[in-house]
Amino acid sequence: xxxxxxxxxxxxxxxxxxENEKIVRPSISQWKDTTMKxxxxxxxxxxxxxxIIISILAIIGPHLVPFNYxxxxxxxxxxxxxxxxxxxxxxxxxxxxxxxxxxxxxxLTIGLAAAAIDLILGLLVGGISGYMAGxxxxxxxxxxxxxxxxxxxxxxxxxxxVILLLVVMKPGLWTIIIALSITGWVGMARIVRGQIxxxxxxxxxxxxxxxxTPHRRIIWRHxxxxxxxxxxxxxxxxxxxAIFAESFLSFIGLGxxxxxxxxxxMANDALGVILTGQWWRLFFPGFMISLTMFAFNxxxxxxxxxxxxxxxx
Amino acid sequence: MYIVKRxxxxxxxxxxxxxLTFIIMHSIPGDPFASDADVLPEEVLANMRAKxxxxxxxxxxxxxxxxxxxxxxLGPSIQSETRDVNTLIADGFPASAVLGLQSLVIALVFxxxxxxxxxxxxxxxxxxxxxxxxxxxISIPSxxxxxxxxNYFAVDWGMFPVASWGTWQHTILPSVALATAPLAxxxxxxxxxxxxxxxxxxxxxxxxxxxAITGIVIKHGIRNALIPVISFIGPLxxxxxxxxxxxxxxxxxxxxxxxxxxxxFNRDFPVILGTTIFFSTILIVTLFLVDxxxxxxxxxxxxxxxxx
Numbered sequence: 001x002x003x004x005x006x007x008x009x010x011x012x013x014x015x016x017x018x019e020n021e022k023i024v025r026p027s028i029s030q031w032k033d034t035t036m037k038x039x040x041x042x043x044x045x046x047x048x049x050x051x052i053i054i055s056i057l058a059i060i061g062p063h064l065v066p067f068n069y070x071x072x073x074x075x076x077x078x079x080x081x082x083x084x085x086x087x088x089x090x091x092x093x094x095x096x097x098x099x100x101x102x103x104x105x106x107x108l109t110i111g112l113a114a115a116a117i118d119l120i121l122g123l124l125v126g127g128i129s130g131y132m133a134g135x136x137x138x139x140x141x142x143x144x145x146x147x148x149x150x151x152x153x154x155x156x157x158x159x160x161x162v163i164l165l166l167v168v169m170k171p172g173l174w175t176i177i178i179a180l181s182i183t184g185w186v187g188m189a190r191i192v193r194g195q196i197x198x199x200x201x202x203x204x205x206x207x208x209x210x211x212x213t214p215h216r217r218i219i220w221r222h223x224x225x226x227x228x229x230x231x232x233x234x235x236x237x238x239x240x241x242a243i244f245a246e247s248f249l250s251f252i253g254l255g256x257x258x259x260x261x262x263x264x265x266m267a268n269d270a271l272g273v274i275l276t277g278q279w280w281r282l283f284f285p286g287f288m289i290s291l292t293m294f295a296f297n298x299x300x301x302x303x304x305x306x307x308x309x310x311x312x313x
Numbered sequence: 314m315y316i317v318k319r320x321x322x323x324x325x326x327x328x329x330x331x332x333l334t335f336i337i338m339h340s341i342p343g344d345p346f347a348s349d350a351d352v353l354p355e356e357v358l359a360n361m362r363a364k365x366x367x368x369x370x371x372x373x374x375x376x377x378x379x380x381x382x383x384x385x386x387l388g389p390s391i392q393s394e395t396r397d398v399n400t401l402i403a404d405g406f407p408a409s410a411v412l413g414l415q416s417l418v419i420a421l422v423f424x425x426x427x428x429x430x431x432x433x434x435x436x437x438x439x440x441x442x443x444x445x446x447x448x449x450x451i452s453i454p455s456x457x458x459x460x461x462x463x464n465y466f467a468v469d470w471g472m473f474p475v476a477s478w479g480t481w482q483h484t485i486l487p488s489v490a491l492a493t494a495p496l497a498x499x500x501x502x503x504x505x506x507x508x509x510x511x512x513x514x515x516x517x518x519x520x521x522x523x524x525a526i527t528g529i530v531i532k533h534g535i536r537n538a539l540i541p542v543i544s545f546i547g548p549l550x551x552x553x554x555x556x557x558x559x560x561x562x563x564x565x566x567x568x569x570x571x572x573x574x575x576x577x578f579n580r581d582f583p584v585i586l587g588t589t590i591f592f593s594t595i596l597i598v599t600l601f602l603v604d605x606x607x608x609x610x611x612x613x614x615x616x617x618x619x620x621x
Contacts, residue, residue, distance in 0.1 A: 152326045159558070160589050164337045167577050244454060251456045252558055252574055267457060271563065274460045286457035294452035 037306035044302020050295035058108055061101025069102035070094065070259035081280050088280040090269060099261040100284050106262040107243045107292070110177055114242035115235050117181035122188025125150070129189070130196030131219070153186045166254045173256060176249060180242050191234055195227040229307035236300030240293045247289050263289045323597050330593045331382065331586070335375055338585050365391060387587035392579050398587035401572055408478055409568035412560065413553045415488040420495035420549065428503025429535060435508060443500060450497025455556055459490040459563045478566045487564045491556045495549050502545055507538040540611045547603040551596050
């Protein structure tokens with residue numbers, strides 16, 4: 001009786017009704033999507049090309065002229081740009097082209113190294129803090145402790161710490177990198193912690209945890225891939241900040257020491273002669289700093305837009 | 314409760330800064346009397362060290378310093394015989410404060426204006442022009458911009474004095490040089506905030522009700538878009554603070570930034586400590602005030618440390 005009834009009540013569903021839910025477009029991975037969007041953004045591409053050109057010139061630039069960055073030539077000082085000295089010479093007769101590209105090496109090294117250290121420290125502290133938060137009394141304590149450190153460091157004007165450290169340690173490339181990193185990682189740590197706290201609330205992470213997925217797998221498979229975009233975007237803004245900070249420190253006389261050239265020291269040297277009409281002394285280092293900052297900023301902006309899932313056309 | 318907790322954290326931060334600076338400063342190689350050591354007899358040097366407590370063991374010096382600090386006494390300066398650190402700061406602060414506040418006002422007023430214009434003209438010519446200007450402003454550091462301003466506006470066209478401090482005209486070029494980068498950042502911030510707000514449903518509702526567009530923009534748009542921008546004033550203040558070091562140097566302005574840099578090169582311990590503590594306190598208090606006002610302006614944010 002019952003069997004008969006069920007036969008009449010239940011009929012196979014017409015399959016064609018699901019046709020409109022079929023996935024027609026090939027699925028696009030996040031990376032592919034990001035690359036496509038970035039390639040459409042002309043300004044971001046311009047930034048990327050500029051960065052590549054600046055990097056190449058930083059590598060080969062000093063070798064293109066027969067002068068060394070520290071070679072002095074007192075008979076050929078204060079020369080305007082000409083066929084021999086493409087960017088002119090300074091008051092000690094040093095070739096500005098060689099110095100500018102040698103300075104690019106210093107500035108880029110500092111930018112990349114400081115950003116790398118910021119990234120590692122920020123990931124470590126922010127990651128531990130965010131992951132431990134809300135995991136029992138011990139976890140909350142670890143989070144609280146790390147966040148107090150971050151809070152205190154955040155309240156200290158970074159330049160004061162950097163300057164004080166530069167005075168204690170011997171001036172030089174690594175001193176600047178360390179000094180910049182000591183306070184620089186705080187921003188990254190805050191971002192990473194915020195991201196992890198947010199991601200931990202997502203259903204898929206909760207599901208993975210309930211299923212007994214090991215911590216390491218959750219971190220690498222669920223948390224890390226979902227915040228890598230924001231981290232990369234933040235890096236594209238950290239690098240120019242470090243380059244700017246280096247120029248700034250060199251400018252007030254606390255950066256790399258003579259005869260080593262950096263864009264900041266060159267701009268500082270030019271300050272005394274700006275009123276004498278030697279425009280090339282300030283123009284080339286100043287232009288290179290500005291161009292690098294510009295390139296990183298527009299590229300970072302483009303990356304940010306491309307990684308933003310809400311900006312789908 | 315929240316405010317009490319914040320004030321305690323602030324005091325703790327200032328104490329940590331003081332201690333760290335004290336330790337770092339005393340590990341600096343070099344003696345404030347190094348230049349006098351050859352000229353003066355040993356007894357005089359010993360007397361001078363005693364005057365500044367430099368003959369005491371470090372922990373004792375530290376306690377003595379904290380005791381004075383609790384009474385807002387930053388101690389004597391070693392380099393300057395007649396003026397103590399309090400006087401130095403009191404002398405330098407007006408110039409630095411005028412420079413900083415004027416730049417803050419310029420950055421906020423013009424930055425907000427530029428951001429609003431850009432947002433209302435989304436993807437139009439004015440939008441591209443404002444954002445182009447903003448990108449340039451962020452890219453050109455103040456220490457490159459300042460010499461350029463001097464070269465054109467002061468030397469070539471003679472519109473403003475070249476350097477130094479005194480009349481109102483003296484303050485224009487330094488303030489502009491200092492304000493340009495923050496102005497650009499504020500403009501970008503305001504633009505994206507404004508764009509987001511203008512897409513909200515309450516704006517559409519107001520429009521659908523037939524309200525005048527200026528009323529919508531001012532009452533609903535700008536007011537709500539301003540909220541995230543307020544949180545940016547804290548970092549902005551820090552930015553201006555560090556900027557003053559360079560600007561004061563380039564324009565030969567007698568502010569505190571100059572004393573700070575000079576004192577490091579002179580190993581003038583009390584001045585280093587005093588200016589560091591002073592700068593940090595200003596910054597910390599600013600961050601605190603911004604946080605409080607942020608939560609007052611936007612009642613949706615609860616005054617508690619939870620949910621951050």
